[in-house]
Amino acid sequence: MSNPHVLVVDDEADIRVLIKDILADEGYGVTAAANANEARQARTNRKFDLILLDIWMPDTDGITLLREWSDGGDLNCPVVIMSGHGTVDTAVEATRLGAFDFVEKPLSIAKLLRTVEAALESAGKQARVARSLLPSLLAPAGRSKLMQGLRERVQQYARHDGTVLMSGEPGTGRGAFARYMHALSRRSDEPLTNLTAASITDSNVEEQLLGTEHGEEITAGAFERASGGTLVIDELSDLSEAAQKVLFGILEDGYFTRVGGSNPIKVDARIVATVGADYESKIESGALRRDLVAQLSELSVRVPPLRNYAEDIPELLTYYVDKLVDAEGLTFRRFSVAAQNRLRNYPWPDNVRELKNLVRRLLLSGSGEDIGLPEVEAEISAAAPVNEPLVKQDLLALPLREAREQFERAYLKQQLVLCDGKVGQLAKRVGMERTHLYRKLRSLGVDFKSVTAED
Numbered sequence: 001m002s003n004p005h006v007l008v009v010d011d012e013a014d015i016r017v018l019i020k021d022i023l024a025d026e027g028y029g030v031t032a033a034a035n036a037n038e039a040r041q042a043r044t045n046r047k048f049d050l051i052l053l054d055i056w057m058p059d060t061d062g063i064t065l066l067r068e069w070s071d072g073g074d075l076n077c078p079v080v081i082m083s084g085h086g087t088v089d090t091a092v093e094a095t096r097l098g099a100f101d102f103v104e105k106p107l108s109i110a111k112l113l114r115t116v117e118a119a120l121e122s123a124g125k126q127a128r129v130a131r132s133l134l135p136s137l138l139a140p141a142g143r144s145k146l147m148q149g150l151r152e153r154v155q156q157y158a159r160h161d162g163t164v165l166m167s168g169e170p171g172t173g174r175g176a177f178a179r180y181m182h183a184l185s186r187r188s189d190e191p192l193t194n195l196t197a198a199s200i201t202d203s204n205v206e207e208q209l210l211g212t213e214h215g216e217e218i219t220a221g222a223f224e225r226a227s228g229g230t231l232v233i234d235e236l237s238d239l240s241e242a243a244q245k246v247l248f249g250i251l252e253d254g255y256f257t258r259v260g261g262s263n264p265i266k267v268d269a270r271i272v273a274t275v276g277a278d279y280e281s282k283i284e285s286g287a288l289r290r291d292l293v294a295q296l297s298e299l300s301v302r303v304p305p306l307r308n309y310a311e312d313i314p315e316l317l318t319y320y321v322d323k324l325v326d327a328e329g330l331t332f333r334r335f336s337v338a339a340q341n342r343l344r345n346y347p348w349p350d351n352v353r354e355l356k357n358l359v360r361r362l363l364l365s366g367s368g369e370d371i372g373l374p375e376v377e378a379e380i381s382a383a384a385p386v387n388e389p390l391v392k393q394d395l396l397a398l399p400l401r402e403a404r405e406q407f408e409r410a411y412l413k414q415q416l417v418l419c420d421g422k423v424g425q426l427a428k429r430v431g432m433e434r435t436h437l438y439r440k441l442r443s444l445g446v447d448f449k450s451v452t453a454e455d
Helices: 013-025 036-045 062-071 088-097 109-121 129-138 145-158 174-184 205-210 241-253 279-285 290-296 306-328 337-344 351-365 373-379 400-418 423-430 434-444
Strands: 005-009 029-033 050-054 079-083 101-104 164-167 192-196 211-214 217-220 230-234 270-275 299-302
Touching: 005 013, 005 036, 013 029, 013 109, 029 036, 036 062, 050 062, 050 109, 062 079, 062 088, 079 109, 101 109, 145 174, 145 299, 145 306, 164 174, 164 290, 174 192, 174 230, 174 270, 205 211, 205 241, 241 290, 270 290, 279 290, 306 337, 306 351, 337 373, 351 373, 400 423, 400 434, 423 434
Parallel strands: 005 029, 005 050, 050 079, 079 101, 164 270, 164 299, 192 230, 230 270
Antiparallel strands: 211 217
């Protein structure tokens, strides 16, 4: 019996040569194709036992080619999708079209060989595709130590069933991590139900959470719709006091009864709640129940702001270009090195959500294959509001003098707070002579009227 023969379809010559050498060393026969036309011709000339297919190619993309073969009834061997960044839409479509698995770039030789072996052994037995394909595609992007550690924690938590509190600033991707956790859990084949806290009012809270029952007519509430799966409660602090009370009662009892019904129903959903990074202050002010937060935080995940892992910005830009090109049919463009470096130093006050929206605007509004620095500068805000924390202020957008003044103002105002308004302490803390410091504070418009008599 002859060794399996593999068709490698990828427009990058280095990738084709690498895969061909690796597979040839393992005893496989390999044919390489640089584009869809070459792949079609290769399949006309011979039968293959496996196809390794890149998603992004300039003439015809991999999903279109896979659909062509699938719709034509010509898909007679397993197909493994290769891409630097996959999307959920791509995964679903590739699964529907018969793809066996997904391999991420840059390629891991060990993972590639394991996947090739598994695909060849399981030819014709592809029922497990969705489970193997979707979790890796749902994984939030980023190769920094911070993001790797966060993914590992979520992977660990996915094996358990405890409630999870996901905290972080708006736009950081808390919902993406919740979906990733669900996809990795034992509940992945069951519903993932999202409940927006702001949509719950005092008048509809019981119907929304518990459901209703009037004779034979039953309307399921959020807990019942999520039964067996995962219920994600988005922005916990948006719940009113009455809604928090009802939610706490359900979690405390472990049962609920539909409005108008009499039979208690056991809670059988994993609960994941998202909340702002400042939720502790909400608890202190009484806006958020401490006991409710305690019920929901058997496990906790803090999703960092984008500015804390700025080294991942170039990868995230590429990720969202690929995703939006694939999902929305936008024209492919690439960010220049100067544009990437500028955005690595932008503070991203609205985090990953802002980055995605910026990429979409640049793909829609620009022309030419490259996105340069002037185009990026025109899109991002000229200056952050002066009342924003210093870490969220885009000082690079300002002339040197204005940037220096804005930094000094924010720096001295925060230092003054730490010194309880005492300019004498401030002078020692920042290493300035007091008279000079007074002049500096006045010139920057920093209010120091709370200075004590001794100062």
